[in-house]
Amino acid sequence: MGEVKLGIAFEIVTILIGIEHLGIMLLEMFASPAKQARAFDMDEDFLRQRPARISMANQGIYNGMLGLSLIVSQFIFAGMTAILVGRLLLLFVAVVGLYGALTATKKIWLFQFIPAIIGLLLSL
Numbered sequence: 001m002g003e004v005k006l007g008i009a010f011e012i013v014t015i016l017i018g019i020e021h022l023g024i025m026l027l028e029m030f031a032s033p034a035k036q037a038r039a040f041d042m043d044e045d046f047l048r049q050r051p052a053r054i055s056m057a058n059q060g061i062y063n064g065m066l067g068l069s070l071i072v073s074q075f076i077f078a079g080m081t082a083i084l085v086g087r088l089l090l091l092f093v094a095v096v097g098l099y100g101a102l103t104a105t106k107k108i109w110l111f112q113f114i115p116a117i118i119g120l121l122l123s124l
Contacts, residue, residue, distance in 0.1 A: 010122040021067025028060030041105040090119045
C-alpha cells in the first residue's frame, strides 16, 4: 500500500513539475520584457533586444517540450517504465536547474532544482 502511495506522489510531483515548465515556457516565449525581467532577475533593457527575445523564445521551446514530456510520460507509460522515464526527465531538470542556479539566478534552486530532487527521491 505504501508503495502505491509513493507511486502516486511521484506521478503528481512529476506532472506538477511538467506544468511548471509549461508556465516557464509561456513566460519565456510570450511574456513582456518587464514580466520576464521580474521573473528571471534580468535587465529589462537587455530583454527588449531582438537577440535576447529570440534566445528567450528558444529557451521556452526547450522548457515547453520538457514540461510536455514530463506530463505525457506519466500517461503513456505504465509501472516501472513510467518511473524510469520520469526519473530521466527529472534528472535533466535537476542538472539544468543546478546549472541555472549557479550561472543565472539563485531562484532556480527553489523552482527547478529542489522540486526535481524531491521527485527523484519519491521515485526511490
